[in-house]
Amino acid sequence: MTDDIDAALEPEPEVPEVALPERPEGPTRRQLAERAERRRAVLIALFSTVVVFAALMVLVVSAPGWPDVRRSFFSWHHFSESLPDVLPAFWINVKVFVTAEAFILVLALLLALARSSRAPVLFPLRILSTVYVDVLRGIPVLLVLFLLGFGVPALRLDGVPRDPVFWATVALVLSYSAYVSEVYRAGIDSVHESQRAAARSLGLTSAQAMRFVVLPQAVRRVVPPLLNDFIALQKETALVGVLGPIEAARQAQIYSSREFNFTSYVAAALIFLAFTIPLTRLTDWLLSRQRTRISGGRLA
């Protein structure tokens, strides 16, 4: 055993230089083979994609109901007629979404911090935030919307706004901050206890440990699920319409009820997709980056 270690510690013996055979210019045989393999894979993928999609197209278009389906859902005439109405209405959705998102991020973080607090004196805060999350997460958004949107203004209190868009935004904020606070909390819980202990041992207070050590790691981890919730929120803005304002989905419904054609809904759906798909792709990208980072960290 000790001999082995001694041997290992000794300087490496000189390796006599061996003259390598002259490598010919250009790729090696192995590289060539790999390249051919890749090309074959691409061709097969391309071929199978084309075949499958062509078959799907033929199947759909030749289906007996297709002309009816196209007339009701994919009529170019109704699409170009309804889009100019639906697109400007989407502005309400955007406004509600952006405003609500900003407030949700803050309110949800406060809720999560309240639930994660450990000081005995903050116990009532923990109870309150737990009850809040339980209740608001359990009520359909639509009900919250009706309760606040029609209910509160009907009290006719002085100084209380009556604007339905305002109340719709409030309802979404209340509802979604309950969800999002749970996402934050999961992130906070996922930071190992030793991080907090180490921070405390360095002299940081509990609050400082949370602020400078736990939260930065926690938030970073939950960015993808946060985005996921915002995609959901973005779609939920269509609920604003039940209080009267004409947002994109409602505008589509108005068109549809007038023309007995569903293409306007498809137009509205496309507008929503144009908004959500980039968000979805961003989430995917962040997730995959995170996966690489974590596994990369482990290997190092």
Added chain:
Amino acid sequence: MAVRSKARRLGALVVVGGLVVAGCGSSDDDDAATDGDGEATEQSCAVEDLQLVNDGVLTVGTDTPAFPPWFVDDEPTNGEGFESAVAYAVADELGFSEDQVTWTTVAFNNAFAPGEKDFDFDINQVSITPDRDEAVDFSDGYYDVNQAIVGFADSAAADATSLDDLKGLKLGAQLGTTSLDFINDVIQPEQEAFVYNDNNAAKAALDAQQVDGIVLDLPTAFFVSATEIEGTEVIGQFPASGDQPEQFGMVFEDGNPLRDCVNDALASLKDSGRLDEIEQEWLSDSVDAPVIPLG
């Protein structure tokens, strides 16, 4: 199931056609004969010859909640309220007894959407319009209706006496109604109209003062202001915007031959004065509201 019942209906049609052609006639009060147009395909309106959604019963559709003065207590089966009474009068005229009438819930906008219907006719304050007529069939009108606007008596809206006075207001109406069309096409307010799933939501918004006024048919407007939302009044009613008065009609699946029989029934209800009596009984409250001229 659907195929079978369709086959059965076809069978019934053939049998009926055969009967009429053969001149056997049936023992009913067939108006087709008195029409004198001599069409052999004219169907019989005898109860046993009618093609019904459910065998042996007349299935009538309306939305829920069914509200006054059209229905009473959200209960179409009690025969109370204008439309319930009209439906039972028509059923009686067709030869159905009261317990041969069943009601089914049909959302307002679905009533006149294209497609197969699970009612024989729908009676739900549906105005007859050319667009809707392409998707479904309508009976003759059973009520001439004016649009009206309801608002709080102490609000600025209450002083409106012309269309111009209304343009600056926030107005609301139910989705897919002629009331909404009226706001957009005739009043043309400066601020976009608010649109609600149903009249209840529109009323809630008015009650919450999120809108200055909601547009409804006149009898509903009277009911809302008199009994539902305290402090509101019918600010005004609007005369018909076209040459024809706006009319409520019963809705039938496109091409349903029952329509002609119901029209015969309606005609005899009009001739006998029965329809006027029903209107007097249920809609006489909605008499005078200030008229807001369109010109």
